[in-house]
Amino acid sequence: MKGLRRSMLFVPGNHPGMIQNADIYGSDSIIFDLEDAVSLQEKDSARLLVKHALRKIDFGETERVVRINPLDTGCGTQDLKMMVAAGPDALMIPKATARRLIEADLMVGEIEAALGGNRQPLAFIPIIESAVAVEEINELLKASSRIVAALLGGEDLTADLGIQRTKAGDELLYARSRVAMACCACGVDAIDTPYADTMDDEGLAKDTAKGKTVGFTGKAAIHPLQIEVIHRVYAPSEAEIHEARQIIRAMKQAEREGKGAVAVDGRMVDAPIILRAEKLLQQAKAMGVHDMTDNVNGGA
Numbered sequence: 001m002k003g004l005r006r007s008m009l010f011v012p013g014n015h016p017g018m019i020q021n022a023d024i025y026g027s028d029s030i031i032f033d034l035e036d037a038v039s040l041q042e043k044d045s046a047r048l049l050v051k052h053a054l055r056k057i058d059f060g061e062t063e064r065v066v067r068i069n070p071l072d073t074g075c076g077t078q079d080l081k082m083m084v085a086a087g088p089d090a091l092m093i094p095k096a097t098a099r100r101l102i103e104a105d106l107m108v109g110e111i112e113a114a115l116g117g118n119r120q121p122l123a124f125i126p127i128i129e130s131a132v133a134v135e136e137i138n139e140l141l142k143a144s145s146r147i148v149a150a151l152l153g154g155e156d157l158t159a160d161l162g163i164q165r166t167k168a169g170d171e172l173l174y175a176r177s178r179v180a181m182a183c184c185a186c187g188v189d190a191i192d193t194p195y196a197d198t199m200d201d202e203g204l205a206k207d208t209a210k211g212k213t214v215g216f217t218g219k220a221a222i223h224p225l226q227i228e229v230i231h232r233v234y235a236p237s238e239a240e241i242h243e244a245r246q247i248i249r250a251m252k253q254a255e256r257e258g259k260g261a262v263a264v265d266g267r268m269v270d271a272p273i274i275l276r277a278e279k280l281l282q283q284a285k286a287m288g289v290h291d292m293t294d295n296v297n298g299g300a
């Protein structure tokens with residue numbers, strides 16, 4: 001469904017078989033990768049392949065994102081020129097910094113103006129994968145009004161820091177919290193770094209929950225089997241939905257009775273708790289796990 005970005009599946013841009021069926025696995029977004037999944041020798045052919053796929057294949061409601069090469073390389077500039085014309089929903093910009101995003105915004109604006117027509121401005125999803133990007137995150141997210149989300153790049157970030165990437169992920173705690181907080185402040189989606197072990201569902205679920213806990217709204221995937229796990233973790237649980245409905249019902253009852261404060265199961269319910277319950281029910285509705293009319297009518 002376009003709109004949600006719980007799961008974003010990386011698909012190598014040099015693999016026609018994977019590209020062709022990329023939407024059947026149910027991820028909210030597909031990221032056609034022209035960067036790290038494609039060798040230097042295959043950059044030109046991958047660019048052409050992705051361009052034709054965008055023009056000829058109907059990927060339904062799935063958001064179509066292209067990860068270009070870094071814009072300080074010749075490949076990146078060529079990717080950008082061809083992809084703006086091919087018309088994906090968003091460009092994913094690796095090795096992002098505030099300055100590079102300002103430059104990208106200008107370049108894309110010029111290409112869009114030259115192409116003419118009634119185009120939606122192309123959206124940007126920068127990858128935060130250097131110490132500089134983490135430290136300038138607020139400036140970076142404000143560098144272009146095209147930015148709709150940001151992805152944390154754990155592999156490149158730990159490489160930049162010269163530290164080990166572990167399954168437990170303690171080394172990413174600061175960057176995760178900082179990026180998720182800044183994304184919320186700037187009103188864009190926060191997408192967590194992919195989990196590299198495609199055979200370890202339990203590890204993936206734990207890692208996804210870690211990101212969700214600090215405020216990420218979705219996670220990148222590198223294999224179709226990861227999508228269901230990610231969706232399961234991001235879906236509000238039945239218990240959470242039940243509690244949120246109880247809170248909304250109690251609040252409506254209190255309003256009818258002209259009471260300010262209200263308690264649910266002995267716990268005081270006030271404005272932030274009501275706001276959180278409303279947000280949770282909205283998310284559940286967007287994910288198709290809860291009918292919002294229950295909320296509106298105060299029913300169970």
Ligand SMILES: CC(C)(COP(=O)(O)OP(=O)(O)OC[C@H]1O[C@@H](n2cnc3c(N)ncnc32)[C@H](O)[C@@H]1OP(=O)(O)O)[C@@H](O)C(=O)NCCC(=O)NCCSC(=O)C[C@@](O)(CC(=O)O)C(=O)O
Binds near residue numbers: 009021127153198
């Ligand atoms: C790992 C593997 C080779 C395994 O392939 P295998 O074929 O052995 O897997 P199988 O299990 O046999 O596949 C069963 C069926 O699913 C199909 N299938 C598999 N994967 C699919 C897929 N992704 N999309 C569509 N279809 C797929 C397959 O075609 C087959 O279909 P069929 O033949 O019809 O049965 C494959 O998944 C893969 O290439 N993944 C993407 C890798 C990639 O893009 N990495 C770069 C992005 S991350 C990155 O860069 C992060 C970061 O930027 C951030 C940071 O900084 O942290 C960084 O810097 O690191």
Ligand SMILES: [Mg+2]
Binds near residue numbers: 036094127153155156
């Ligand atoms: Mg990377």
